[in-house]
Amino acid sequence: MDSTISLALFRNVENAKEVRQNVMNGTFEAALLKPSMICDPFQVIVAANRAIHLNRQNKMITKNVHSEILFCLSPTKNISDSFRKFGLADNETSVMVVVADDIDGSTMSAICKCVKGELSDAQDVIHLTETKLIQKIYKIPDEELVVSKLLDSIVSRISSKDVLTL
Amino acid sequence: MEDESRNSIATMPVLMKQGAEAKLYKSTFYGKPCIIKERFTKCYRHPSLDKSLTAHRIKSEVRALLRCRMNGICTPTVYFTNMENSSIYMEEIEDAQTVREYIQHVQANENSDTANNILKPLGVKVGEILGIMHSNNIVHGDLTTSNMLLRGNPAGLDVVIIDFGLSHFENFAEEKGVDLYVLERAILSTHPNTEDFFQTILDSYKKYNLKSSVEVVAKLDEVRLRGRKRTMVG
Numbered sequence: 219m220d221s222t223i224s225l226a227l228f229r230n231v232e233n234a235k236e237v238r239q240n241v242m243n244g245t246f247e248a249a250l251l252k253p254s255m256i257c258d259p260f261q262v263i264v265a266a267n268r269a270i271h272l273n274r275q276n277k278m279i280t281k282n283v284h285s286e287i288l289f290c291l292s293p294t295k296n297i298s299d300s301f302r303k304f305g306l307a308d309n310e311t312s313v314m315v316v317v318a319d320d321i322d323g324s325t326m327s328a329i330c331k332c333v334k335g336e337l338s339d340a341q342d343v344i345h346l347t348e349t350k351l352i353q354k355i356y357k358i359p360d361e362e363l364v365v366s367k368l369l370d371s372i373v374s375r376i377s378s379k380d381v382l383t384l
Numbered sequence: 385m386e387d388e389s390r391n392s393i394a395t396m397p398v399l400m401k402q403g404a405e406a407k408l409y410k411s412t413f414y415g416k417p418c419i420i421k422e423r424f425t426k427c428y429r430h431p432s433l434d435k436s437l438t439a440h441r442i443k444s445e446v447r448a449l450l451r452c453r454m455n456g457i458c459t460p461t462v463y464f465t466n467m468e469n470s471s472i473y474m475e476e477i478e479d480a481q482t483v484r485e486y487i488q489h490v491q492a493n494e495n496s497d498t499a500n501n502i503l504k505p506l507g508v509k510v511g512e513i514l515g516i517m518h519s520n521n522i523v524h525g526d527l528t529t530s531n532m533l534l535r536g537n538p539a540g541l542d543v544v545i546i547d548f549g550l551s552h553f554e555n556f557a558e559e560k561g562v563d564l565y566v567l568e569r570a571i572l573s574t575h576p577n578t579e580d581f582f583q584t585i586l587d588s589y590k591k592y593n594l595k596s597s598v599e600v601v602a603k604l605d606e607v608r609l610r611g612r613k614r615t616m617v618g
């Protein structure tokens with residue numbers, strides 16, 4: 219029943235491409251996110267919680283729990299579009315790493331060894347957020363933001379994804 | 385720093401309220417205060433029918449919560465929906481009372497004229513919210529003063545609408561008229577001397593549902609008449 223979600227933010231990353239390749243070839247299992255698309259670590263937690271749940275129910279759309287986290291983060295049902303918008307690109311200099319069920323922490327420490335960059339507080343992602351772009355991608359109207367924090371608007375969409383036809 | 389967040393969905397949910405269709409628990413969701421609304425099965429309903437009805441209610445609720453928010457109406461943020469155990473995990477609206485509790489409190493402490501005056505701005509606000517909901521074709525389905533929360537200082541008129549399990553999305557004046565009728569019956573039967581309060585809601589509603597309020601109010605009158613006939617016969 220219990221399950222963990224580990225997050226880490228790296229800035230001034232020099233080897234995004236290499237880190238990504240290590241995930242692609244299975245050296246470690248993790249989701250690598252674009253920090254510009256994240257407004258708060260809680261956004262990632264909500265998506266990861268949903269991915270873990272779908273994994274347990276054998277109801278995932280993508281091939282593993284970490285790709286499912288990327289898919290759950292995205293408002294669209296198009297898998298490659300979700301990966302493109304929310305996944306790390308080779309030319310990027312910061313990355314948010316998410317690992318599900320890293321019980322002994324060995325995956326995260328392997329990642330820490332591989333990434334050439336500064337480990338930062340996950341909360342610092344707010345300095346990298348591209349608010350306007352996020353608002354557009356999640357289709358959040360201005361009048362909504364009068365009564366709702368951006369984070370709450372995003373979270374509502376992530377948690378409603380499978381019951382929505384927007 | 386590395387941020388380890390334990391899955392706290394399972395951390396001791398405390399039963400808060402046992403309703404007719406759902407149990408409400410207080411808990412936390414990865415550190416945030418949360419309410420778990422778990423719909424339970426009804427033994428007198430056919431199991432598979434029951435399952436699909438429950439799933440339908442959950443979907444209606446989650447959809448309407450988001451649709452309201454998109455139109456500038458405050459609703460709790462949904463954190464997680466678990467169809468397997470028929471639960472919605474949502475933000476707990478903290479420091480809040482139901483509109484029902486607030487009206488009862490005001491009426492217990494003030495004479496009826498003063499109470500009416502104090503409640504007037506709240507009526508205007510509720511009418512505004514319902515007008516916006518209906519002009520966006522969101523029909524609540526169970527409008528009562530228990531399904532409206534008042535957050536913080538009541539003078540702030542920070543109203544949060546909840547309990548959308550019976551909601552639907554449609555553009556029929558009849559449905560909207562019934563929605564208002566249900567509210568009128570709920571208000572008048574729960575709170576004495578609230579005819580003026582309901583009228584305030586209706587007047588404000590008309591301003592915010594310019595598209596269809598004439599038709600809706602005509603339907604409300606029709607439904608009221610039907611209701612009255614029924615009581616005369618019965």
Ligand SMILES: Nc1ncnc2c1ncn2[C@@H]1O[C@H](COP(=O)(O)OP(=O)(O)OP(=O)(O)O)[C@@H](O)[C@H]1O
Binds near residue numbers: 408475531548
């Ligand atoms: N998100 C929330 N934050 C704070 N309190 C809540 C929240 N959701 C529900 N409640 C409290 O629990 C009560 C019941 O919730 P709700 O109306 O959703 O369930 P219900 O089963 O329909 O109950 P009822 O039959 O009384 O209408 C509300 O009147 C309110 O006091």
Ligand SMILES: [Mg+2]
Binds near residue numbers: 530531547
């Ligand atoms: Mg209720």
